[in-house]
Amino acid sequence: MKFAAKIALAIAALAMLATPAMAQKTVKWKLAMTWPATLTPLASPPAKVAKMVEEMSGGTFVIKVEGKEKHKAPLGILDMVKGGQYQMGHSGSYYWKGKDISTIFFTTIPFGMTTAEQYAWFYYDDGMKYMQQVYDRFKVLNFPGGNTGVQMGGWFKKEINSLDDLKGLKMRIPGLAGEVFAKLGVNVTNIPAGELYTSLDRGTIDALEWVGPGMDIKMGFHKVAPFYYTGWHEPASEMQFLINKRAYEKLSAEHKAILQTAMKAAAADMYYENFAASANAWEKMKTDFPNIKVKTFPLPVLKAMKKATDELLDTYAAKDAQFKEILDSQRTFMKKARQWSVISDYNYIKTSMDVE
């Protein structure tokens, strides 16, 4: 056989080997988000996953992302993914606490772990194991979907000087933190993002929490509620990717690997995006909006919040064995992780400020 013919045969053989992956049938999925498509950085991870998945799969795996303006069911994501109307969803795990209280652990809990501590618990301790266990009853898979980092404690029309100032206050605050405030006499409510400013402006509520300066300033809350409190209740809010289990199982091994990689990269990227947005907004805030008064809740108020948080967690643990197991796992891991956070990040920041 001539050399050229041998080469041609070798190329043909290679082409045949490559055929199974190349000829992969195009998979078309739909993803529903809790957020409007424009609400970055919360809406960023799904768009990034869709782009990465399409590129990495050579166009054989396509995900169409729909914001809440399209499906009109921001708090129906879990049901829609479970039912198979959407193969994927992007939301926040603690929105499903009415279906299963253990879902709160995969977003954040008041006085809980920081972002680094929580990611370590997810990926290198038992977090992911419990995440799948809790979501198994819904026949969906759950994966980390992007972190906001420490959220601010919210916007208040009046300064909070004592526990008495919380009594009768009307506030929008979701998750377990809402239950904590309710225990302290606050009238707690949850209001969709689009109505927050109007509710605060018209006095339907006296206070609200949203995310942090990167997202809050754009909403204009500071114009009607100038007291901006530092955080205690959402130290590391993680978004979530939900996947219909049957749809996932039908994927090829390549598509599964591509999707997993894209979700992990997009989740990490949201943390960087929000950190940058908040750093930029915080810097501008001092010059552009000098009326904003940054405050930390008085220590007796914070201590009452911590006590109420522990009481709520222990009450749920006494009623629910799975909740207790996950709470114990988080508490054990956090105790160890926090010692390292203190000696590394906390101590380093203090040291670098001391030498200024």
Ligand code: CA
């Ligand atoms: Ca929040």
